[in-house]
Amino acid sequence: MAHFRNPLAFTPLPVIIMTTLTYTALFASLLVVHLTVPPPPSSPPQGVNLTEAWSDLLHITREFHPYNSRANDDVRKYLLKRVKNILHNNGVQYATTHDKIIASDQQSWNTTKPAPVVVIDDMISNVTFSETAASASVYFEGTNIIMVIRGSEDDGSSFSNSYRSTRKTTASVSKGGVLVNAHYDSVSTGFGATDDGIGVVTILQLLSYFTTHKNWPKKSIVLLINNGEEDYLNGARAFMRHPVSQIAHTFLNLEGAGAGGRATLFRSTDTEVTKYYKKATHPFGTVISSDGFKRRLIRSETDYVVFNGELGLRGLDVAFMEPRARYHTTEDSARETSMNSLWHMLSASLATVSGLAADTSPTFSGSGNDKSSGKVDSGRGTDAVWFDILGKAFVVFRLHTMFALCVTLLVVAPLTLIALTVALTKTDKMYLFSTKQYVHSADDDEAVQMNGWRGVFRFPVAFVLATAAIIGLAYLVVKINPLIIYSSPFAVWSMMLAAWFVVAWFILHGADAMRPSALQRTYSLIWMFAGGFVVLIGVTISARHYDIAGGYFMALYFIVIFLALLISYIEMIFLPKKSAYVSRFGTDNSSHQASDTASRPLTGTTGGQSDERPVNEDDATETTSLLRGDRRSFARYGGRRHSASEETDHEDRPLAKDFGTPYSGEQEWSGKLPSSLWIIQFLLLVPILVIVLGQIGLLATSALYQTPADGSPALVVYLAIAILSALILAPLGPFLHRFTYHVPTFLFLVCLGTVIYNLTAFPFSRDHRLKVYFNQHVECDTGLNTVSLHGVDLYVRKIIAEIPSARGQFINCTASNIKARKELSLCSWFGLPAHVVPYTVRDTRNRTYVETWLDYNVTRVKDANEAKFHVVGQNTRACRILFDTPVTYLEVDGASSDPRFKTVGDNGSKEVRLWHREWDKPWDVLVKWEGDKNTKLTGKVVCLWSDANDGAIPALEELQHYMPVWTILTKLADGLVEGSKRFSI
Numbered sequence: 001m002a003h004f005r006n007p008l009a010f011t012p013l014p015v016i017i018m019t020t021l022t023y024t025a026l027f028a029s030l031l032v033v034h035l036t037v038p039p040p041p042s043s044p045p046q047g048v049n050l051t052e053a054w055s056d057l058l059h060i061t062r063e064f065h066p067y068n069s070r071a072n073d074d075v076r077k078y079l080l081k082r083v084k085n086i087l088h089n090n091g092v093q094y095a096t097t098h099d100k101i102i103a104s105d106q107q108s109w110n111t112t113k114p115a116p117v118v119v120i121d122d123m124i125s126n127v128t129f130s131e132t133a134a135s136a137s138v139y140f141e142g143t144n145i146i147m148v149i150r151g152s153e154d155d156g157s158s159f160s161n162s163y164r165s166t167r168k169t170t171a172s173v174s175k176g177g178v179l180v181n182a183h184y185d186s187v188s189t190g191f192g193a194t195d196d197g198i199g200v201v202t203i204l205q206l207l208s209y210f211t212t213h214k215n216w217p218k219k220s221i222v223l224l225i226n227n228g229e230e231d232y233l234n235g236a237r238a239f240m241r242h243p244v245s246q247i248a249h250t251f252l253n254l255e256g257a258g259a260g261g262r263a264t265l266f267r268s269t270d271t272e273v274t275k276y277y278k279k280a281t282h283p284f285g286t287v288i289s290s291d292g293f294k295r296r297l298i299r300s301e302t303d304y305v306v307f308n309g310e311l312g313l314r315g316l317d318v319a320f321m322e323p324r325a326r327y328h329t330t331e332d333s334a335r336e337t338s339m340n341s342l343w344h345m346l347s348a349s350l351a352t353v354s355g356l357a358a359d360t361s362p363t364f365s366g367s368g369n370d371k372s373s374g375k376v377d378s379g380r381g382t383d384a385v386w387f388d389i390l391g392k393a394f395v396v397f398r399l400h401t402m403f404a405l406c407v408t409l410l411v412v413a414p415l416t417l418i419a420l421t422v423a424l425t426k427t428d429k430m431y432l433f434s435t436k437q438y439v440h441s442a443d444d445d446e447a448v449q450m451n452g453w454r455g456v457f458r459f460p461v462a463f464v465l466a467t468a469a470i471i472g473l474a475y476l477v478v479k480i481n482p483l484i485i486y487s488s489p490f491a492v493w494s495m496m497l498a499a500w501f502v503v504a505w506f507i508l509h510g511a512d513a514m515r516p517s518a519l520q521r522t523y524s525l526i527w528m529f530a531g532g533f534v535v536l537i538g539v540t541i542s543a544r545h546y547d548i549a550g551g552y553f554m555a556l557y558f559i560v561i562f563l564a565l566l567i568s569y570i571e572m573i574f575l576p577k578k579s580a581y582v583s584r585f586g587t588d589n590s591s592h593q594a595s596d597t598a599s600r601p602l603t604g605t606t607g608g609q610s611d612e613r614p615v616n617e618d619d620a621t622e623t624t625s626l627l628r629g630d631r632r633s634f635a636r637y638g639g640r641r642h643s644a645s646e647e648t649d650h651e652d653r654p655l656a657k658d659f660g661t662p663y664s665g666e667q668e669w670s671g672k673l674p675s676s677l678w679i680i681q682f683l684l685l686v687p688i689l690v691i692v693l694g695q696i697g698l699l700a701t702s703a704l705y706q707t708p709a710d711g712s713p714a715l716v717v718y719l720a721i722a723i724l725s726a727l728i729l730a731p732l733g734p735f736l737h738r739f740t741y742h743v744p745t746f747l748f749l750v751c752l753g754t755v756i757y758n759l760t761a762f763p764f765s766r767d768h769r770l771k772v773y774f775n776q777h778v779e780c781d782t783g784l785n786t787v788s789l790h791g792v793d794l795y796v797r798k799i800i801a802e803i804p805s806a807r808g809q810f811i812n813c814t815a816s817n818i819k820a821r822k823e824l825s826l827c828s829w830f831g832l833p834a835h836v837v838p839y840t841v842r843d844t845r846n847r848t849y850v851e852t853w854l855d856y857n858v859t860r861v862k863d864a865n866e867a868k869f870h871v872v873g874q875n876t877r878a879c880r881i882l883f884d885t886p887v888t889y890l891e892v893d894g895a896s897s898d899p900r901f902k903t904v905g906d907n908g909s910k911e912v913r914l915w916h917r918e919w920d921k922p923w924d925v926l927v928k929w930e931g932d933k934n935t936k937l938t939g940k941v942v943c944l945w946s947d948a949n950d951g952a953i954p955a956l957e958e959l960q961h962y963m964p965v966w967t968i969l970t971k972l973a974d975g976l977v978e979g980s981k982r983f984s985i
Contacts, residue, residue: 009675010521010663015738018679022686023732030694033391034702037262038282040343045350047090047212048205053346054339056082056201060184061191061334067228067915068188068878068975069947075184079145079225082204083119092117092211117211120146123917125241128892129901131232136911137904139892139925140228142238143917145184147223148247149210151177153360154220176249176364176378177220178356179313180206180349181236181303183229188946189774189971190332192256194320198263198337199254200225202346206353217357222248229303231878231974234915236306241898249364249378250356251315252349255302258319259326260337262391263345264699266317267293267304270381272363273314274396276355277386280348283394286387286699288550295548298703310900312375314364318348322702325486325709325768328970330960375900385549390691399549406540406555410533413562417529420569428577431669432519432526437582448582451667455517459524459733462507466500467726473499474718477758482714483792484758487768489705491754491761492718493697496725498751504729505736505744512737518662518670521678522568524734529565532558553692557727560688564681564734574672576659581669678735685731697724709771709792711821764966770795773821773972776834776955778979780850787831787955790816790972796827802962805832805955818972831955834977836945837874853979854879854943860985865929865937867985871914872922873943878974881912881925883939889928913974938984944975953977 008014044050059078065071087094094117125142154177182199186192203223210217222244226235239245250273255266265285268274277283292298304317320341326332356364364378383399424430434452473495477484485492512520536558539551660671700720708714764770772791778784787806789796793813800806806829813827836853843852857870866889873879886908908930914923929937948956953976959969 006675008679010678010735010738011675012738012740015678015735016740016743018682019686019732019735019739020743022682023690026687026690026694029390030691030698034695034698035261037260037338037340037344038391039340040347044343045209045215047209047215048346048350049208050205050339050343050346053201053205053342054334056204057193057197057342058334060200061186061193061197063949064188064191064947065184065186066188066946067185067231067234068876068944069949071947071949072185072227076143076145076227079184079200079204080119080121083145083147083207086204086208087117087119087211090208090211094119097121114150116150118148118150120144120148120242120244122146122238122242125238126894126896127234127237127241127898127901128890128895128903129237130903130905130909132905134911135886135905135907135909136913137890137909138232138234138913138915139895139923140232140234140238140913140915141917142235142241143227144235144239144242145225145227146239146242146244147207148244149207149217149221149223151217151219151221151357153218176376177222177247178217178353179222179224179245179248179251179307179315180254180353181224181226181239181251181307182254183226183235183303185227185230185235186332187230187328187971188948188976189969190328190330191334193332193334193337194259194341195256195327195332196229196254197256197334198320198342198345199256201342202254202349205346206349209350210353210357215354217354218360219357220247221353221357226303228915231915232913233301233303233306236303237310237901240306240311240900241896245311246376248313249376251307251313252352252356253302253304253307253315253317254345254349255304255317255319256332257300257302257327258322258324258702259329259332260341261320261322261702263318263341263348264289264321265348265386266290266302266319266321268316268384268386269308269314271384271396271398272381273316273356274384274386276352276359277316277318277348278394278396279351279355280394281351282344282347282391283388284344284391286550286696287385287552288387288696289699289703291548291550292703310375312378314378314381316352318345318352320345321699323768324702324706325771325968327771329769329771329968331769331968383547383549385552387552387692388695390695399543399547402549402552402555403540403543406536406543409555409558409562410536410540413529413558414533416562417565417569420566424569424572427573428579429572429575431572431575431578431667432522434578437578439582439585448585450578450669451517452519454515454667455511455520456523458508458511458520458737459527462504462736463527463726463730463733465507466503467722469503470496470499470722470725471719473755474715474722478715478718480759481761481763483708483763483770484761485705485714485717486709486763486770487765488758488761488763489701489721491757492721493701493725495751495754495758496722497729498747498754500725500729501732501736502744502748502751504733505739508733508737509739509744516663516665518666518673520737521681521734522565522571525561525565525568525681528561528730528733529558532561553696556692557689560684560731564684567677567681567684571673571677574674575669576672578669581659682735685734689731690728693724693728697721697728700724706768706771708823711816711823713823762966764795766965769966769968771968771970772796772799773824774956774959774969774976775972776831776953776977778834778850778853778977780853780979780981783848783850785830785833785850786828788826788828788972789959790818790821790824790826793825793827795967796825799959799963799967800827800829802964803958804962805829805958832958834945834955835952836876836947836977836979841874850979854941854981856941856981856983858983858985860937863933865931865933865935867927867937869925869927869941870922871925871941871943872920873979874920876943876945877916877919877921878946879914879923879941879943881914881927881939881941883910883912883927883929883937885929885931885937886910887912887927887929887937889926891926893924893926936984938982940980940982942978942980944973945977945979946971946975948976 060075063071065075093115095115096119122144128139130137182196182203184200209215228234262284267290307313385399385402386396388394431452434450436447436449535554539554542548662668662671704717772789776787809829811827811829813825816824816826841852854873860867871879888908890903
């Protein structure tokens with residue numbers, strides 16, 4: 001009669017089906033969330049018009065519009081017009097100002113019925129600050145657009161007090177407001193659709209939404225569209241000079257570091273502000289990215305650092321992050337993004353700002369302003385841990401909570417296991433690590449071998465060797481084809497995952513085939529617990545002393561491993577006592593059997609059946625080969641003592657039915673182990689860990705996989721994928737030995753195919769173009785015209801070989817002189833001349849064309865290390881003065897002072913960057929330097945041209961026309977073309 005088979009038993013078929021379907025479903029879900037963007041609703045919230053928003057995006061991204069371009073002025077005019085149209089369509093009264101007559105604004109906010117909205121066309125604010133990292137000083141004149149929506153519970157004092165305050169002091173704000181920021185300038189080689197066009201149109205829609213009567217905010221909202229973010233975050237710093245900057249206590253910064261997809265939460269200051277992002281319909285992000293910024297692993301910056309670090313506000317940074325190959329290029333266009341991406345950022349902004357503006361509690365309001373630092377006193381928040389779950393739910397809690405949880409786990413988990421071990425030992429059911437057992441005592445009985453140690457070291461050996469294999473593959477790929485990750489990240493992931501699985505399975509299954517063990521699953525969990533315990537100690541220390549929150553995944557890892565291990569301990573409760581098991585091997589078995597025919601025979605019979613039975617084809621006989629690999633043949637003696645009587649009387653007898661039926665070849669005392677509890681362990685371990693670690697892996701891949709083209713080490717990317725692959729598949733380790741060869745064989749072929757592909761395939765394509773950095777430098781004194789590309793050496797040479805003007809020339813390639821791109825090469829040649837200054841510029845000194853691009857005059861104060869520069873550039877509003885030795889004092893004519901900003905760094909400045917809001921306007925700059933009175937000051941004056949819309953840079957257009965289809969250009973510095981003249985005084 002056929003026996004009923006448990007479909008959920010820990011046998012090959014259920015294990016293979018369950019694990020394969022689960023991993024496939026989880027990987028598919030992760031990829032869908034990561035690669036697709038949720039569509040907007042058919043009926044957006046009242047006050048939001050997505051069609052209008054998309055039209056605005058198309059308009060402002062028609063041309064490149066960096067700060068130093070005519071198109072930038074056109075975008076600014078359009079935005080001001082749109083702001084007024086939105087307010088007019090919503091029937092909202094508003095006051096406008098060019099920030100020239102402060103009294104009029106003050107009056108508008110102090111009357112009995114002040115205007116609920118003020119639109120500020122800021123053409124006054126300027127800022128001088130030191131950029132220590134670059135040993136540079138910056139003078140910048142802002143052209144920001146600011147909109148203030150006065151909250152329904154704001155009595156107006158916050159705004160009027162801000163204006164009554166001088167620019168050297170700050171104002172007391174009772175409840176604080178909310179700042180939302182985006183920048184409307186693009187880079188000189190990009191249309192700026194996601195960097196930061198979507199952010200700008202999001203602000204326009206926020207203006208429309210919150211000036212709808214139904215949605216009017218309780219707290220004041222300051223909407224800032226700043227100009228000049230792409231060049232040292234100048235626009236945000238200029239905003240700090242405006243009194244309105246004192247209104248807000250919290251902020252939301254909208255940015256773009258990619259060219260589409262979902263907008264991710266880059267970072268946040270604390271738990272209290274982050275909880276409002278939780279209300280977004282499709283939250284996306286992990287605190288690990290915030291840790292990356294905090295530990296300086298991510299070197300690029302956004303306006304977030306100005307609002308948080310310099311102004312003292314608390315808030316969030318939301319940005320697009322991939323694909324980086326399109327970032328700052330012509331592919332950052334409306335064509336490459338979508339309405340879905342626009343809605344993703346807008347919906348998150350609506351939820352976050354609505355929550356912040358509705359919170360009138362003292363949470364975000366200080367007792368005034370920190371006059372010692374000039375920062376807004378916005379209170380103090382708590383460090384946060386946050387992450388999304390498949391883009392649907394968002395988890396946020398305090399870092400202190402995670403620390404307390406980790407400490408609790410480190411104490412409670414091992415104590416619990418110790419207590420269970422003691423309990424199992426006292427009940428004589430502790431089979432773990434057991435070697436032998438005596439029937440009565442060690443003095444008069446031969447030991448029965450329990451084989452409890454069997455399988456104890458298999459998992460660590462398999463884990464180490466499998467992980468070593470994929471780390472070896474990482475080094476191999478970096479050695480042979482290091483940039484394949486640039487276009488084929490999923491081929492690299494497939495290679496790593498398949499290789500780890502195959503190596504781990506070969507070891508675990510092979511060992512189990514040779515020496516089956518019923519405890520292999522338990523031992524695997526014990527090793528995972530031990531490893532997790534060690535790592536969790538490091539996570540706890542990092543959270544406590546370094547405020548690193550990214551270790552949250554390890555806390556989850558440890559929790560589920562602990563729970564799964566508890567189940568394995570519970571399983572041992574069902575086992576017979578060891579004394580009961582070994583008693584069947586007592587020396588008086590025959591007397592008991594002879595004298596008491598009613599009792600159950602200890603061996604050889606079951607339920608009174610005769611010991612005489614036909615030989616089963618799986619049983620070993622005298623003719624069975626000693627080399628036979630069948631489990632039953634070589635594992636038969638695993639649970640019995642070796643004696644002459646047993647070998648002759650009992651070796652072919654099945655275990656008494658009181659002890660159940662063990663899995664083929666495993667220890668005979670394991671027959672009573674529950675056959676289905678592995679399902680609970682699997683569901684505890686795999687879904688949670690794969691989702692959390694998979695999301696981290698995909699986000700890390702998005703952030704890193706194209707950075708080697710920027711000069712970052714490629715090995716770091718491959719090692720990160722290798723480690724994450726091992727962590728993602730490690731939960732499968734306790735169950736892997738049940739797999740048959742079918743799935744591993746398929747994955748071996750996948751591994752082999754992806755290894756061959758990753759080592760031989762060309763790393764770039766039309767969809768994943770290699771980004772190279774363009775710059776043209778003209779020495780206006782000599783007319784020497786040099787075009788240069790920064791990029792990966794081998795491929796830069798291939799690109800230049802396709803350029804007509806470079807053919808036949810000597811191409812000078814050296815290591816990049818830019819610290820952040822030291823892994824790249826700088827290749828230069830004599831390129832096509834630029835026409836950045838109109839030929840109509842009048843010149844009465846009979847100079848060459850390029851000599852008219854810029855003029856300067858420098859006068860040294862007699863007997864002092866002090867000089868005054870007069871600098872003017874034609875058809876530009878950006879110039880620089882570079883010094884061979886640093887200056888220690890700087891003063892720009894017309895600059896306003898602010899104690900919050902140093903004009904030069906502690907070690908002086910070797911560069912002064914000058915930005916005017918008007919074209920062709922001269923700068924007057926006073927500098928001082930150290931040394932005796934005979935010390936010379938040498939250097940050069942440089943002016944910049946960044947407008948690539950009018951055909952004035954033929955070398956750039958030639959490259960764009962003749963470059964291979966697998967490459968794309970981006971700007972190297974603030975200017976596409978630099979013209980220079982040397983000085984010495």
